[in-house]
Amino acid sequence: xxxxxxxxxxxxxxxxxxxxxxxxxxxxxxxxxxxxxxxxxxxxxxxxxxxxxxxxxxxxxxxxxxxxxxxxxxxxxxxxxxxxxxxxxxxxxxxxxxxxxxxxxxxxxxxxxxxxxxxxxxxxxxxxxxxxxxxxxxxxxxxxxxxxxxxxxxxxxxxxxxxxxxxxxxxxxxxxxxxxxxxxxxxxxxxxxxxxxxxxxxxxxxxxxxxxxxxxxxxxxxxxxxxxxxxxxxxxxxxxxxxxxxxxxxxxxxxxxxxxxxxxxxxxxxxxxxxxxxxxxxxxxxxxxxxxxxxxxxxxxxxxxxxxxxxxxxxxxxxxxxxxxxxxxxxxxxxxxxxxxxxxxxxxxxxxxxxxxxxxxxxxxxxxxxxxxxxxxxxxxxxxxxxxxxxxxxxxxxxxxxxxxxxxxxxxxxxxxxxxxxxxxxxxxxxxxxxxxxxxxxxxxxxxxxxxxxxxxxxxxxxxxxxxxxxxxxxxxxxxxxxxxxxxxxxxxxxxxxxxxxxxxxxxxxxxxxxxxxxxxxxxxxxxxxxxxxxxxxxxxxxxxxxxxxxxxxxxxxxxxxxxxxxxxxxxxxxxxxxxxxxxxxxxxxxxxxxxxxxxxxxxxxxxxxxxxxxxxxxxxxxxxxxxxxxxxxxxxxxxxxxxxxxxxxxxxxxxxxxxxxxxxxxxxxxxxxxxxxxxxxxxxxxxxxxxxxxxxxxxxxxxxx
RNA sequence: GGUCGCUUGGCUCAGUUGGUUAGAGCGUCUCGUUUACAUCGAGAAGGUCGGGGGUUCGAAUCCCUCAGCGACCACCA
Numbered sequence: 001x002x003x004x005x006x007x008x009x010x011x012x013x014x015x016x017x018x019x020x021x022x023x024x025x026x027x028x029x030x031x032x033x034x035x036x037x038x039x040x041x042x043x044x045x046x047x048x049x050x051x052x053x054x055x056x057x058x059x060x061x062x063x064x065x066x067x068x069x070x071x072x073x074x075x076x077x078x079x080x081x082x083x084x085x086x087x088x089x090x091x092x093x094x095x096x097x098x099x100x101x102x103x104x105x106x107x108x109x110x111x112x113x114x115x116x117x118x119x120x121x122x123x124x125x126x127x128x129x130x131x132x133x134x135x136x137x138x139x140x141x142x143x144x145x146x147x148x149x150x151x152x153x154x155x156x157x158x159x160x161x162x163x164x165x166x167x168x169x170x171x172x173x174x175x176x177x178x179x180x181x182x183x184x185x186x187x188x189x190x191x192x193x194x195x196x197x198x199x200x201x202x203x204x205x206x207x208x209x210x211x212x213x214x215x216x217x218x219x220x221x222x223x224x225x226x227x228x229x230x231x232x233x234x235x236x237x238x239x240x241x242x243x244x245x246x247x248x249x250x251x252x253x254x255x256x257x258x259x260x261x262x263x264x265x266x267x268x269x270x271x272x273x274x275x276x277x278x279x280x281x282x283x284x285x286x287x288x289x290x291x292x293x294x295x296x297x298x299x300x301x302x303x304x305x306x307x308x309x310x311x312x313x314x315x316x317x318x319x320x321x322x323x324x325x326x327x328x329x330x331x332x333x334x335x336x337x338x339x340x341x342x343x344x345x346x347x348x349x350x351x352x353x354x355x356x357x358x359x360x361x362x363x364x365x366x367x368x369x370x371x372x373x374x375x376x377x378x379x380x381x382x383x384x385x386x387x388x389x390x391x392x393x394x395x396x397x398x399x400x401x402x403x404x405x406x407x408x409x410x411x412x413x414x415x416x417x418x419x420x421x422x423x424x425x426x427x428x429x430x431x432x433x434x435x436x437x438x439x440x441x442x443x444x445x446x447x448x449x450x451x452x453x454x455x456x457x458x459x460x461x462x463x464x465x466x467x468x469x470x471x472x473x474x475x476x477x478x479x480x481x482x483x484x485x486x487x488x489x490x491x492x493x494x495x496x497x498x499x500x501x502x503x504x505x506x507x508x509x510x511x512x513x514x515x516x517x518x519x520x521x522x523x524x525x526x527x528x529x530x531x532x533x534x535x536x537x538x539x540x541x542x543x544x545x546x547x548x549x550x551x552x553x554x555x556x557x558x559x560x561x562x563x564x565x566x567x568x569x570x571x572x573x574x575x576x577x578x579x580x581x582x583x584x585x586x587x588x589x590x591x592x593x594x595x596x597x598x599x600x601x602x603x604x605x606x607x608x609x610x611x612x613x614x615x616x617x618x619x620x621x622x623x624x625x626x627x628x629x630x631x632x633x634x635x636x637x638x639x640x641x642x643x644x645x646x647x648x649x650x651x652x653x654x655x656x657x658x659x660x661x662x663x664x665x666x667x668x669x670x671x672x673x674x675x676x677x678x679x680x681x682x683x684x685x686x687x688x689x690x691x692x693x694x695x696x697x698x699x700x701x702x703x704x705x706x
Numbered sequence: 707g708g709u710c711g712c713u714u715g716g717c718u719c720a721g722u723u724g725g726u727u728a729g730a731g732c733g734u735c736u737c738g739u740u741u742a743c744a745u746c747g748a749g750a751a752g753g754u755c756g757g758g759g760g761u762u763c764g765a766a767u768c769c770c771u772c773a774g775c776g777a778c779c780a781c782c783a
Contacts, residue, residue, distance in 0.1 A: 004745065210783060224783090261782065269783040278781040338782090393710065400709065400779070485778095521718095521776090541745095553719050553731080558711090559777095561718060565732060572745040583742035622722095630720070630730070642747080649740090656741070 001585070001691055005578035007542030007571075010687045015132055018686075023700050024139045026076040029069070030700060037068035037075040038474035040458050041138060042482045042490070043146060046081035047088050047123045050130035052516040052524065052550070053483060055534040056560065058134040059547040060513055060625060061481050065137055066679035067620050068478075070703040076474055077137060078461045080144035081127060083120075085417040085450045086345050090181060092116050092416075109415050116416050130535055135543045135682045137699070142470075144461045146453050147418070154460035155418045155453045156433040158501055163431045167361050167374065167500070168410070170422075174273075174280040175355050175409050176341065179298045180348030183413040184357060186449060187406065188488050190350055192339040199336030200320065201265075203328045205243030205252060208266040212338060214319045215312045218246060218304045219291040220270035224282060227256040229267050246323060247305035257282050275352045294351060358411040358420060358446070362496075369500065377499035378402050378492060386476075387495065389510040390623050391557040394487060401488050410449045417447030454490055455497035458506035480507040483515060484557055511623050514559035516550070521561055532562060541571035544681035548573065551629045551680065573633060574684045577677065580641050581688045584666045592650050592657035602665045605644040608635060609669050614706045616676050629680050636673050644669070672704050 022028035026036075039061050044054055061077060069075040089104075092115050096102050104112045131138070144151060162168045176185040197212045207223060223241075225232045239254040252270075259282050260269055273283035273290040283290050293303055300315055302308045307315045323329050341350035365371040372380070379402055381387045382395055389395050411420060423430040423441040430436050435443065453460070458477050462470040476498070480491065491510055498506035517523055518530040525531065537546050548570035554560040612635040619628035648662040658666075671692075678685040678698050689698035 001742095003743075005743095212783090259781075259783090264782055271783085276781080276783085278783075281781080397710070397778070404779075488778095555720075558719090563718080563732085566718080568745080569731065572743095575743065575745045579743035579746090581742080586742070624722095626720070634730075641743085645742080646747085651740080 001578070001582050003579075003582075005575045005684055005687075007544065007574070007683060008539075011133070011135075011538075011543055011683050014683050014686050015135065018137065018697065018699055019140070021697055021699070023069075023697065024077070024137050025141050026074045026139065029074060031072065033072055033074035035073045036473055036478070037065070037071075037073040038078070038477040039065060039076075039479050039481065040078045040461050040477055041080055041136075042480075042486075043080040043082040043144075043454075043457070044127055044131070045084040045087060046120050046127065046145065047084065047091060048127055050127060050134075050534055052532060052534050052562065054131070055134055055546060056513055056516055056550040056554070057481060057483070058131060058136045059550045060511065061479075062134070062136050062547075062682070063551065063625055063679040064479065064481075064620070064623075066682060066699070067703065069137070069699070070675070070678070070701060072702060074473070076139050076142070076470075078142045078144065079128075079131070079136075079138035079140060080146070080457070080461060081124065082454065083145070083147045083417065083450070085412065085414060085447065086181060086183070088116060088120070089414050089416040090345075092119050095119075104415065112415055133535065133538050133543060134547065137682075142461070146450075146457075150463065151453065151456075151460045152418065153433070154456050154464050155448065156421050157465045158452075158456055158497065159421050159448070160431055160433055161501060162360065165366060165368070165500075166364060167366070168358060169361060170356065170358050172354055172356050173359065173407070173409075174277055174352050175357055176343075176350045177296065177353040177355065178343045178348050179296065179351055181343065181345075181414070182296065184355065184409055184411065185343050185345075185350060186409060186451065189344050190341045191344040193342055194337060195340050196335055196337055198320075199333040199338075200323075201330040201332070202323060203330055204245070204268075204270060205241050207268045208330055209268060209270050210265045212336060213316075214323065215300065215304075215307075215316045216272045216275050216293055217270065218300075218307075219274070219293050220245075220272055221250060221252050222255050222271050222283075222286075222288055223252050223268055224255045224257050224260045224271055225268050226258060226260045226262045229260070229262045231262075231267065244326065244328070246319065246326075246328075253288075255282070255286055255288070257285065274354050277352055280352070280354070290354065292354065294353075296353065298351065357409050358422075358444075360408040360410055362405055362407055366500065369503070374496050374500060375402055375405060378495050381495045381499055381505045386505045387508060387510060390512065391555075394484060394510075394512055394557065398487060398492065401492065408449075410452050411444075411446040412449055413446055415445075415447065417450060418453055420444040420446050420448060451489055451493050455493035456501070458494055458498060459502060464502070475502070476505050477507045479509045479511055481511040481513065484512040485515065487512065509623070512557050514554060514557055516560045516562055518561065518563070521559070532564065537564070537567050541567045542574060542683065544574050544683050545570035548629060548633075548680060551625050552633070554626050556623060573637065574681060576637055576641060577673075577681070577684055578688065580636070580645065581670060581691065583645060584670045585692070587648070587658035587663050587666055590657045591660040591663050592652065592655075601644060601647050602662065605640065605665065605669055608639050609672055610706070612639075613672065613676055613704050617703070617706050620679075632673070632677050632680065636677065640669055640673060674698060675701060675704055 042057060065075055065077045093104055176190055178185050199210060199212050200214055201208050201210050211217060235254045237254060237256040240251050242249060242251055259278060260267060271279035271282055273279045274292045275294060291303060293301055294312055295301055298312050300307050300310050300312060307319060343350060362374045365373055369377060382398060421431060421433060422444040423436055425441045430441060459471060459475050462468060462475055464471055494506040498504060522528060522530060534546055545567050549562060549567040550560060612631055615631055616628045648659045650657045650659055674685045674689060686698045
């Protein structure tokens, strides 16, 4: 054995050895295994590269998987990658534009698909090999891709079943429209950004109305006020008044609605139902006309008169200028702070639009599920305890989210993804897993929201809708581990899908890890230049060290602050374990007979070993990985090495040695330490296991009985 | 505006049924070049556990209140 542990010499070889052993696949595990343990990996983007968030996720999941495998359970961890529809398509589109100056419409749907497929093929191996470098004991024989054949079947089946149950419908409703990507965006995929803009007060007949967006106001012909607002007592609901507006005279109608807050401004507002969620609701309540003002590209429509055809950004100052000339501006607040909605995937500013889209009805009662709605089912999964969330405080957040949940818009106007299994022929509509045979049917051009297919992930990866052995054995899965930032996006939707389609929860336990930040608590970003690349760190310090640094000090749900110093510290620990082994191995040949009163030392270390093992086991069962890892670290370094080993050393003149009676104890403690350390630091422990001339793999040895 | 969380030695953090002198890593200081390891060892300094009040025989841990920070959610035109 070398004097220091050099991870570069071993990690790749060890991973290969594990892979060829076949033990990542539960079907090959030795012995009779009755209990099962299953985790489905949250699929990273197929075109992405490994970041620290992935690394943290892989570390946590691999620890639990290795632990349960050693506990004698039939254990599977299923890998996969995600097509990341919008992100991938826009990446390919931007390359297309940069290199060839073309848009997707220039090359057509089929050609774009080909380009995307090629791009994915190129980059898929990158993320997979990076996942492997973390030591992830994933069963690659069960690898799934969100757009592969099996998953396609599942998505089609799910859509059709939900449609037949009346849970999916098509309707005209207001959506979040991204003019840049030309697609709808889900409520949760929106980010709000603070911005300073002028706030205008306009004269609207006898009233004063305020807005930051004059360009939407052309069609405003309803004035809304609170029914109890005394200032406007003389106006009755439905009254008509004539007034002068941007492009000439207009007849406005008075609407009394509680949505108007008397405390805000003048207490009066006009509405633009076509481009505002609130206004849309008001318009629907009172059955008002709804007129589109801005088109999908952000251009003004003919209703804008002389401004028609102009882009809203350019038109705004011109409109303000015109209003000024007409004497309709009362005042302007130049520094009004408000929030604008943007597509968090990096797209443009959201413009609400009314569109004919496909929706999932979250409130409809489902006869085959005891007349419960999807919302009810989602609540029940947690309330009944069928699924538990760690840390538990997120359960409250989860309920709150469900309470505010609106119908889910699942159609997207992009080409890359699962195409909606609906065909039209004139007024006729056909919904099925396969295209109708006769001619003349045209398929809906839209694709499904990526979270629709992700929602099926726990069972689509197990072969559903086929009733496979895997599905029977491994569903509901034991645990879902992910960052708390996608609790809503994903976790909630998996519960929704599984509850309806399978009548059971997708997982028994949710473990939410925190976000990885830099050592000052800042998010890692390119612009700050504080990104730590996990692959670089693995090169430098080894995967074991990276894993430990992401576990210790990271309580569930709390953000992790990481620095290179910490990673280095755990590299040192790996080396410590290595050298303990060298000492123990050497002790066999240099032991001396000088036995003194040392029985208490032996008893003490064995007692400590037992205590540590027990506590580590308990903490792993309770998902307290951070505490478990710290205990082992402390035991191995400060109890075993610093205290016990030092005490076994003997000195006779110039001859150094080891107390003979301690040799078997050293062996025993080392061996058991390696076992309980293995889930955390799999590479160095496996290599040592091999150096100690064991034939089997540490990977599948039995967890010490406690 | 609503909800949730955080505040423990210089820095980063543990501490879930309230119980003896409050822990770790990094950093700092002193000493040590003994063949397991300098990616090391021995030792040390450093905390009224954000402020105040309360419950209790006893609180970092439970309750109230104040302050600072952060996150998420929300339709302020």
